[in-house]
Amino acid sequence: MNFVFYTFLAYFYLGSQIFLLHTLLVQPAHSHPQPCHILARIGHTVRLGALLPPRQSVRVRAALHRALSGLAESGNNFLPYNLSLDVVAREAPSGDPESLFRCVCQDIVVQGVSAVLAFPQTQEEIVQMEFMSSFLEIPFISIIEHGEPLKTQMWSFRRLAFR
Numbered sequence: 322m323n324f325v326f327y328t329f330l331a332y333f334y335l336g337s338q339i340f341l342l343h344t345l346l347v348q349p350a351h352s353h354p355q356p357c358h359i360l361a362r363i364g365h366t367v368r369l370g371a372l373l374p375p376r377q378s379v380r381v382r383a384a385l386h387r388a389l390s391g392l393a394e395s396g397n398n399f400l401p402y403n404l405s406l407d408v409v410a411r412e413a414p415s416g417d418p419e420s421l422f423r424c425v426c427q428d429i430v431v432q433g434v435s436a437v438l439a440f441p442q443t444q445e446e447i448v449q450m451e452f453m454s455s456f457l458e459i460p461f462i463s464i465i466e467h468g469e470p471l472k473t474q475m476w477s478f479r480r481l482a483f484r
Contacts, residue, residue, distance in 0.1 A: 343445060367400060368458075371410040371435035372425060374436055374442055377473060378412040418449055425453055436460040 334390040357449060373381050385408060392406070400406060409432045437454075439461050441447045447463060454461040 342425055342468075349373040366405050366407045368407045368409055368432055368434045370425075370432065370437035371408055371427065372421075372437055372439045373412040373438040375413055375416050376442075382410055399478050421446075422453065423450060425457075430457060430459065434459065436462060441465065 331392055371381075371385060389406070389408060409429055411424055411428040413421045419466050425437070437459060439446075439450045441463050450461045453459075
């Protein structure tokens, strides 16, 4: 009787170990072909924000629409795992910093964007974009339309930081 009980206990123990190894290792590896931990975080759509300039929003919005429709017509999906691109374009009601920050925080960032395209017109707007990028920890890509490149004096900030 004792021998039968210990044999049953040994088979039960080995069976439970094999079952646990099978459920923990084999099932998750074959359940889904995509990297689920990344897709669970971002979904199947990559959202890109666009902060439109207040004076030229119609022209910039039309250029964004042409670029996105050109991508759709080409049929080349440059994003992996069948991800799609969604552009969230908003315009600040006025050019002052408060309405700009409110537009970015309340209209663009809450949509879950991965990066923001910005079209700064002045040196002050570039500094505001850099501040928002560092504060929100979201990359801002500044696109300057024409003219000379705007010069920033980043060396002075570094010099002050070392004192």
